[in-house]
Amino acid sequence: AARAFERTTLCRVLREQNARWGSDDATFAAIRELAEPETVAIVTGQQAGLFTGPLFTLYKAWTAIAVARRVRACGIQAVPIFWIHSEDHDLAEVTGCGLLGRDGEWVELRYPTSAEEEGKPANALLLDERIEAVREALLRALPCSEFLPEIAALLRETYAPGVSLVEAFARTMARLHAETGLILLDPSDERIKRLMVPVLSRAVLEWSHLSEALRAESARLRARGYRPQIHPKRGSAFLFLLEEDRRRPLLWEDGRFVRRDGGSGFSAEELLEELAETPTRFSPNVALRPIVQDALLPTLVYVGGPSEIAYFAQLGPLYAALDLPQPQLCPRLSLTLVEPRPAELLARYGLALTDLFAGVAAIRQRLLERTLDDVRLFEDAHRAVADAVEKLRPLLRDAEPTLERPLERTKETMRRQIETLRQHYLQARARRDEVLSRQAQRLVLALAPQGMLQERAMNAFSFLARYGARLFRAIRDELEPDTRAHGVLFFSHSGEAGGPGAA
Structure with missing residues (x-):
């Protein structure tokens, strides 16, 4: 038998909350649907991260929207609901975010909290004038583009003194998900x-x-x-x-x-x-x-x-x-977004996304190995030494069979010494080759920042400032919710997708 839900009170609260946060007509239509006894909910949720937190917060919302779309196509009334974890008290997690700066550098932002505020639930953290400095630092870090004025207007309205961290998050999420019917819910309401x-x-x-x-x-x-x-x-x-x-x-x-x-x-x-x-x-x-x-x-x-x-x-x-x-x-959707420049570097050097988790130093060395023909000289030297030593084997075997063991040890020692020389050479070249160093850093910061999947470390405004809402809208509207593998999406300078691939 179908369970009964107290939909009247729930929907009244949802109407009030979403009106306060600036949700649009599509959300209120979804709330009206939710009031009907046959409507089901596609639910997701996350903490109220600073400036919406890492990318995967949006990916959760997009997946819920896509699942609701799929369920409705089967003839079942369904609405997407985002349950804000408004009482989470891990402020260290929700008061910081990271993004790519305008020159490809990694920028860490944090709303500073006092010892008195530590341990408070997020909905009790009232933003004050400190948020203005953090918000303006974000805007300075973003590239100057045709989309920046709109982003600045949005964030100056939503992340402003006098509202809680949860309210600021909800207002921003409501704007970013206009026309989708996403319902936001703060469960801390009495x-x-x-x-x-x-x-x-x-x-x-x-x-x-x-x-x-x-x-x-x-x-x-x-x-x-x-x-x-x-x-x-x-x-x-x-x-x-x-x-x-x-x-x-x-x-x-x-x-x-x-x-x-x-x-x-x-x-x-x-x-x-x-x-x-x-x-x-x-x-x-x-x-x-x-x-x-x-x-x-x-x-x-x-x-x-x-x-x-x-x-x-x-x-x-x-x-x-x-x-x-x-x-x-x-x-939820799991995805790495690859801009044209990192895509070009991946292709040029034959690198996969998984290679980047080794870190900047390892990738810098990989790039050197792919660009320096003279590295092959070390391979030639190793083969020449091994061949020369190997010519001694018949002589040693005839004199005393047990001398073959020292021969193998000698070959291994010489191989290690040549490899050590190769490493020293590559490190010296790496220190001198600033271009490759910058390319390695650009790749890792863009696609595997902090040694993590991009979606877990990078904030959405890195991409919104560069490509506007068009890129995100295209992903969201075309998303099929049954993809379980991590995806890699390449796209053009205009923000048009070039097709996802498996990681």
Whole structure:
């Protein structure tokens, strides 16, 4: 039987939130659809990163939009929803971002937080005049293009003093996803929190069973050779308590739910009463959050990254214990965007994307090896020495068969010495050849910055400033959501795609 959802309150909150963030008519049409009992949700989510955070945040949204499009084509009403992790308290993760500067250099930006602000949930971090300096540093780093004035106007409106980090993120996401019908949701609203009370209360009553089920499933996965993504702590109550703008995990100790750092805590009855009276004081932990999300939303499909997809493998028993169906899972788009200049360098030097994770120094040496014909002289020297030594083998064997072993050791020693000379030569040339050094750095920073996939390190405005919204719109509108391999997309100076390929 179909489950009933409290759609009226949910959609009222969504209308208010999305109106505040500047969403367009397509989003409000999607919210009207969501109010209908047969509509399902295609859900994804992420923390509220600075200037939208890394590229994969957008890739999640695009995949949810594409899945909803696919489901609607099958005759099922479906809407994409982006659940903002507004209560995440890892500020180090959400207050920084990286991008390519106008000269191809890597630029790290960070909104500075005080010791007093550290540990606060993201929705409690109110931006002040510090954001203006960070925002202007971003705009100075971006290339001067026809798209820069529009980007500057957007970010000066969205990332401004007086709004929270979450509000700034939501406003920017709403603008970047105009005409897609993407619904943004901040679950920290008190009315949304009240909708969570039934499932959170059930988790309180059954915390011991849930904890044991999670530990057992984690052990079962380890026994099969999988590495669990969630590491349950003994006594964890699956809840955070929000006090003085700090999220503190609740544990079961000596018959009471207490904060990890101490305090009087609650009995089970007291905790249930507090949940019912002030639900805004509580939020689910990483294991319970997806379950709460799916208790509130008619989720058909959840779009997640690799780690999220992996930790859903541990959550089956928790869904079952709370009488909730686990949604279908869809991997988000995984993609490296290759601009014309890096594409030319990859082709010229015969490099693959995976080669770049070795780092700038290793790639610089690879480029040298492909451009220096005189490197072959070392190979010729090695062959000549090996051949000369090999001519001694019959003589040594006739004199004493055991002398063949020292012969092999001599050959290996000479091979290593010639290789050492080759390395010294290449390093000396590398120090002198600034062009190749710059090319190696440009390649690594553009395609594998910080030794990571581009999508995990680079901010979207690197590309929006160079190619405008056209590139992203083309990828989003043509995306097929069943591609599981990492893609590599080459495109022209105008931002027209030249076709994706496997990494």
